[in-house]
Amino acid sequence: MKKASYILFALVITAALLLSACGPTGAAQDTKALKLAAIFPGVITDADYNSMAYLGIEAVKKDLGVETAYSESVAVPDVDRVMREYIDGGYNIIWTHGGQFVTQTIELAKSFPDVVFIAEGDDLPADLPANVWFIDRNFHVGFYGIGALAARATQTGKIAYVGGLTLPFSYAEVHAMQQAIADSGKNVEFKYVWAGDFNDPAKSRQVADAMIAEGVDVIVGSLNLGMQGVFEAVKANTGSKVLVTAKYSDKSQFAPDNYIASLIYDFAGPLKAIVTKVKEGTTGGYYPLGFDTGVQIQSPLQNVPESVSTEMDAVIADLVSGKIQVVKDITPIE
Secondary structure (H helix, E strand, C coil), X not given: CEECCCCCCCCCXXXXXXXXXXXXXXXXXXXXXXXXXXXXXXXXXCCCHHHHHHHHHXXXXXXXXXXXXXXXXXXXXXXXXXXXXXXXXXXXXXXXXXXXXXXXXXXXXXHCCCCEEEEEECCCCCCCCCCEEXXXXXXXXXXXXXXXXXXXXXXXXXXXXXXXXXXXXXXXXHHHXXXXXXXXXXXCEEEEEECCCCCCHHHHHHHHHHHHHCCCCEEEEEXXXXXXXXXXXXXXXXXXXXXXXXXXXXXXXXXXXXXXXXXXXXXXXXXXXXXXXXXXXXXCEEEECECCEEEEECCCCCCCCXXXXXXXXXXXXXXXXXXXXXXXXXXXXX
């Protein structure tokens, strides 16, 4: 483990905060007494899921004055040990950044009621301990928006989802895109495929090439480092232009002529809001991500007509207002 150093950049937070606190409320805590440790499944230089989380803990340190530390590339079998080491070191807020850590985080929280744990996943666990905050990533909500965008951006009427692994959240993303396409009223053929790995550019390049060969002209990526393979595929294509969307962070530099937008996830806003609640004495609760709480489709949209942007503004407004309700469907897809 190592302490995070100060950095010279800050994350722009545009999402409004909506907290649904469900934990007990006690005496407010002194901010100086709070020490937050974050556990990441990958490296903070990935310009992706983990780097966005790193920006989150830096924002907590800079804006709230909380001491922070982090560990990178922590495997599931090691997370219990790493959490215990931080607790032994006096850290009283433990954030595990990844749905693969939820079970271990909640189990350990039961043994350390005086420590606040922040778990992160895709489905609110039953009987959440009073000292656990749960960040619901709600990937399906974001991918409804991306599905609506892809349906409006395609010229061939064929779009594709390229994921990493067949996991519950990826099923939910595909089902949400199907709902968005149906709601759009567009005549769109929707293909979906998994590369078998979130971080293998060679595998994702292969499946993206196959989708392009079938006439797809918009590829929606739900990958980490594997997005590089998708970018390579769309740039190498010699036929009609193929557009692409990405996830987590701005990746426009990798294929500027093909890039529409990324589905941005701001972990700084939610993390600061939760730590503020902990400071005030609320030790547990539920924080759902959405288009008004940490999620946004990057703007301005690139390589699409202005009319698409106008239509998407209306879709996002309906999602925020609740006019559009996105179904979270994790039914496996063959």
